[in-house]
Amino acid sequence: MLRxxxxxxxxxxxxxxxxxxxxxxxxxxxxxxERRQAEARSFETEYGQLQLEQSTWAMPARVExxxxxxxxxxxxxxxRVEIVRTGGDR
Amino acid sequence: xxxxTATVQRGKASSLALPxxxxxxxxxAFLLVFAVLAARSIYLQWFDNEFLQEQGSARYSxxxxxxxxxxxxxxxxxxxxxxxxxxxxxxxxxxxxEATPAQIASLAKVLExxxxxxxxxxxxxxxFAYIAKQLPPEVAERAMALKIAGLNEHNxxxxxxxxxxxxxxxxxxxxxxxxxxxxxxxxxxxxLGGRPGSRRVIINRRGDAVEDVEAIRAPQAGRDLALAIDxxxxxxxxxxxxxxxxxxxxxxGGLVIVDVRTGEILALANWPTYNPxxxxxxxxxxxRNRALTDVFEPGSxxxxxxxxxxxxxxxxxxxxxxQTAPGTLxxxxxxxHDAHVHGALTVEQVxxxxxxxxxxxxxxxxxPETMWHTLSESGFGTPPKTGFPGEVAGRLRPAKxxxxxxxxxxxxxxxxxxxxxxxxxxxxxxxxxxxxKPVTLFKTSGPVAGRPVMQPQTALAVRRMLEMAVLPAGxxxxxQVPGYRVAGKTGTAHKLEGHxxxxxxxxxxxxxxxxxxxxxxxxxxxxxxxxxxHFGGDVAAPVFATVTGAALRMxxxxxxxxxxxxxxxxxxxxxxxxx
Numbered sequence: 001m002l003r004x005x006x007x008x009x010x011x012x013x014x015x016x017x018x019x020x021x022x023x024x025x026x027x028x029x030x031x032x033x034e035r036r037q038a039e040a041r042s043f044e045t046e047y048g049q050l051q052l053e054q055s056t057w058a059m060p061a062r063v064e065x066x067x068x069x070x071x072x073x074x075x076x077x078x079x080r081v082e083i084v085r086t087g088g089d090r
Numbered sequence: 091x092x093x094x095t096a097t098v099q100r101g102k103a104s105s106l107a108l109p110x111x112x113x114x115x116x117x118x119a120f121l122l123v124f125a126v127l128a129a130r131s132i133y134l135q136w137f138d139n140e141f142l143q144e145q146g147s148a149r150y151s152x153x154x155x156x157x158x159x160x161x162x163x164x165x166x167x168x169x170x171x172x173x174x175x176x177x178x179x180x181x182x183x184x185x186x187x188e189a190t191p192a193q194i195a196s197l198a199k200v201l202e203x204x205x206x207x208x209x210x211x212x213x214x215x216x217x218f219a220y221i222a223k224q225l226p227p228e229v230a231e232r233a234m235a236l237k238i239a240g241l242n243e244h245n246x247x248x249x250x251x252x253x254x255x256x257x258x259x260x261x262x263x264x265x266x267x268x269x270x271x272x273x274x275x276x277x278x279x280x281x282l283g284g285r286p287g288s289r290r291v292i293i294n295r296r297g298d299a300v301e302d303v304e305a306i307r308a309p310q311a312g313r314d315l316a317l318a319i320d321x322x323x324x325x326x327x328x329x330x331x332x333x334x335x336x337x338x339x340x341x342x343g344g345l346v347i348v349d350v351r352t353g354e355i356l357a358l359a360n361w362p363t364y365n366p367x368x369x370x371x372x373x374x375x376x377x378r379n380r381a382l383t384d385v386f387e388p389g390s391x392x393x394x395x396x397x398x399x400x401x402x403x404x405x406x407x408x409x410x411x412x413q414t415a416p417g418t419l420x421x422x423x424x425x426x427h428d429a430h431v432h433g434a435l436t437v438e439q440v441x442x443x444x445x446x447x448x449x450x451x452x453x454x455x456x457x458p459e460t461m462w463h464t465l466s467e468s469g470f471g472t473p474p475k476t477g478f479p480g481e482v483a484g485r486l487r488p489a490k491x492x493x494x495x496x497x498x499x500x501x502x503x504x505x506x507x508x509x510x511x512x513x514x515x516x517x518x519x520x521x522x523x524x525x526x527k528p529v530t531l532f533k534t535s536g537p538v539a540g541r542p543v544m545q546p547q548t549a550l551a552v553r554r555m556l557e558m559a560v561l562p563a564g565x566x567x568x569x570q571v572p573g574y575r576v577a578g579k580t581g582t583a584h585k586l587e588g589h590x591x592x593x594x595x596x597x598x599x600x601x602x603x604x605x606x607x608x609x610x611x612x613x614x615x616x617x618x619x620x621x622x623x624h625f626g627g628d629v630a631a632p633v634f635a636t637v638t639g640a641a642l643r644m645x646x647x648x649x650x651x652x653x654x655x656x657x658x659x660x661x662x663x664x665x666x667x668x669x
Contacts, residue, residue: 027300034299041157045227048159048175055170055252060325079572079653081643 151303152293158284159247160268161312163261163275165321166354166533172261172275174247174268174312178230180221184212187240197241200233201225224248249275251366253321256328258366259379260319260358260478260531272377274317274531277479284312316533318354323347326640327357331614334633335361338619344381345633346514347641348611350602351537353518353527355476355511356610356641358382382474382481385507386596386615389583390444390565390626392465392503394520394552397441399464400452401548408438408551414447421495426450426502441555442564444580446502453501454494461497462489467543468516469526470508476531484508503583510598514613517600520556520577521608524549553577557605560631562659566599569631570656571639573649575605578612578634580626585618594618599630603638604650612638 056062067073134142163172180201189197194212198205201222211221221241222233230243247268251261262273269283270276287309291299327345335343347357360380364372378384400406417431428447432439440448453461465471471486485507492500499505508516511529518527518540525540556577560569566580578601584591600613614630614637623629 027294030301031298045176048173051170052173052175052250052252055173056250058169059252059254060322061254061256061329064325064329075640077572081573081653085648 150292151290152299153288153290153306154299156287156289156309157245158286158309158311160249160264160284161282161314163282164314164316165319165324166316166356167320168316169321171253171257171317171319171321172249172251174249174264176227176245177224177248178227178243178245179223179225180230180233181242181244182212182219182221182240183217184219187212187238189238189240193236193238196236197221197233197238200229200236253324254367255363255365256324256359257319257321258364259360259377259381260317261366263366263369273379273478274315277477278315282312282315285310318349318352318356318531318533319358320356320644322644323357323641324359326644327637328359328363330633330637330640331359331361334614334616334629337621338616338623338629339621340616340629341618341620342380343617344510344613344615345637346381346511346611346613347637348511348514348518348527348529348613350518350521350527350608350611352534353515353529353538353540354534355529355531358511358531379478379480380617381510381615382476382478383509385482385484385509386617387506387583387586388503388508388513388598389581389596390446390449390502391513391579391581391598391600392506392508393441393444393449393501394556394579395464395468395470395516396449396453396461396501397437397555398519398544398548398552399461400437400456401551402464402544403456403460405455406437406452408555409436411436412440412445412448412451414440414445414451417447419447419450419498421450421454421498422493424495426498438555438558441552441579442558442561444502444559444565449501450498453497458489458492458497461500462486462492464544465500465506467526467541468519469512470506470516474509474511474515474529476511476529478531481511482509484512503581504586510613510615513598513600513615514611517602517611517613519543520549520553521602521611522549553605553608556601560601562657565625566601566627566631567658568627569599569601569634570658571603571635571642572656573651573653574603574639574642574647575651575655576601576603576635576638577605577608578602578631580631582624582626595624597624597626597629599626599634601634601638603642604647606650609645609647610638610641612641 157176159176160174162170165171194208195205198208201208208221211219224246234241234243249264249268251257251263253261260273262275263271264275265271270279275282287305287307289305290303292301292303294300327347331343331345334340343361345357345359346355348354349356358381362376364376401408411434413434414428415431415433417428419426426446428445432443432445435443435445435448437452440452465486471483473481473483496505515526515529519525522540523546524542524544526543527538527540556579557575558564559579560566560576566578569576569578578599581596581598581600583596585594585596596615596617597619598613598615600611602608602611612634614633616629619629
């Protein structure tokens with residue numbers, strides 16, 4: 001009887017300890033997940049900002065200004081444009 | 091204790107025996123006390139548990155907001171036109187704000203303001219005060235890292251428009267909490283707007299979430315929206331419109347490009363405009379999307395519809411001769427004038443030379459209902475339904491109320507009002523084979539079937555006349571485009587102010603190209619040109635030519651004419667029109 005009780009006690013303690021550790025593990029993993037999610041959100045934010053930056057730099061008005069002013073480029077006149085038709089195109 | 095009791099027992103004689111009832115009374119009293127405690131605890135545990143539960147959960151759980159940001163607006167090629175990005179604002183209750191002068195100095199350095207300005211903001215009052223609004227997150231983070239007592243931050247979103255003033259009228263803008271206030275932002279709030287969710291978590295003593303308890307509301311992210319606008323064409327349209335308004339010292343202007351096959355609005359430019367990213371001093375006037383919300387009397391750009399109605403009725407053919415001499419036509423007490431006396435003109439030439447008398451005579455040969463039917467079927471008097479809030483229908487009065495002089499003036503576009511998009515939409519009838527295409531600001535999946543308005547041969551006959559109008563003998567040789575055949579019509583309308591026509595004009599040109607297989611309808615309107623020239627052929631036609639040529643090349647539309655096709659007549663022989 002006593003032996004059985006001792007075994008059960010040991011089992012109980014073991015279960016208790018494993019419960020505590022698994023809870024701890026779960027929380028640690030959860031904290032990690034939260035951090036990663038926050039990171040993902042901040043990457044998303046950064047992606048949005050980069051998109052914004054990219055499209056601001058690439059706005060035709062800005063490109064044209066730079067092309068004209070600092071690169072000295074100009075639009076070709078119609079006489080200098082040749083349209084090449086590929087086979088499939090009418 | 092034990093020794094104490096012993097002393098009492100020894101000190102007192104047994105004659106001082108305790109009363110018999112003392113033990114049961116005490117027992118009863120204790121029992122009662124415990125019963126009360128037990129009842130109280132039962133009460134707190136099962137009946138009145140709200141308060142304590144709340145207090146308990148306040149110590150270990152938190153409700154967190156799950157952000158959901160507003161969807162982007164994209165152009166047809168996927169270029170972002172409006173993006174929301176998180177920003178942070180810093181705020182204080184000045185009464186609760188405690189900072190050493192050194193801390194204020196370092197805060198000022200982080201925020202890049204002078205310490206004096208910052209101090210003035212802090213001493214502004216004892217109410218809530220913003221220290222800095224809409225900061226980039228990393229700046230706010232550095233400010234918070236100073237750990238100043240009483241300095242708080244809160245998250246919000248700010249919407250940026252990379253296209254700036256070129257697209258502001260279509261997109262509109264958002265206001266507080268990133269909710270749409272104008273334009274597409276307003277009309278598509280349901281689609282674009284995200285709904286933040288919230289969830290409950292368990293936190294540890296440092297305030298980090300350690301366990302999810304429940305999701306209270308799932309966040310719903312805003313959806314992206316693709317517009318029909320092509321940023322490249324929009325840029326060309328805006329650049330040329332702005333240049334024309336400035337060169338002609340005009341009050342305002344508008345330009346619309348519509349894809350004939352799909353009905354998509356590829357570009358829609360307005361002047362004056364504003365920058366949606368900095369709208370501190372924007373007037374209501376600059377904010378109006380004139381091409382959709384303002385009406386004007388179109389003038390001669392309406393003549394092709396009169397002619398189409400007459401061709402459909404079978405009363406005239408393109409080569410029927412109309413006598414327009416002596417250049418005036420008197421109806422009752424009013425007289426219709428031509429700018430030049432043309433004599434006998436064919437119906438084709440009435441369009442080419444833009445003769446008011448000719449158009450009026452043709453109109454008067456028709457029953458009012460026939461003419462009304464063609465105009466109404468071509469979309470006049472009904473809003474263009476582009477999906478833009480506040481667009482107007484223009485005015486087309488019922489045929490029953492027309493007096494003969496009104497029918498005559500309507501033939502050349504007076505006594506009727508339209509908006510620019512409506513006019514561009516109406517021209518899809520001639521650009522297609524007699525179908526009115528539905529126009530839209532949103533990207534569509536491909537060619538769209540229109541509503542048949544007239545027989546294909548009528549539309550093609552009018553298209554030929556419109557092509558003649560841009561030839562050297564027509565009113566708009568300046569609308570010619572190198573390498574492409576174009577067709578179109580000028581308009582020069584006196585402005586109606588109150589009940590009288592003034593010497594101010596609305597100059598317009600509506601046309602399409604390539605004439606052999608039309609791809610684009612382009613409508614240009616210049617309001618009150620004030621630098622001398624006021625004819626549609628001089629003011630609006632050159633804008634049409636530049637924009638159409640550039641747009642067709644941009645879209646790689648094959649040429650349907652040699653590149654040396656433009657023939658300009660000597661300046662003094664250009665046919666000017668009166669309306």
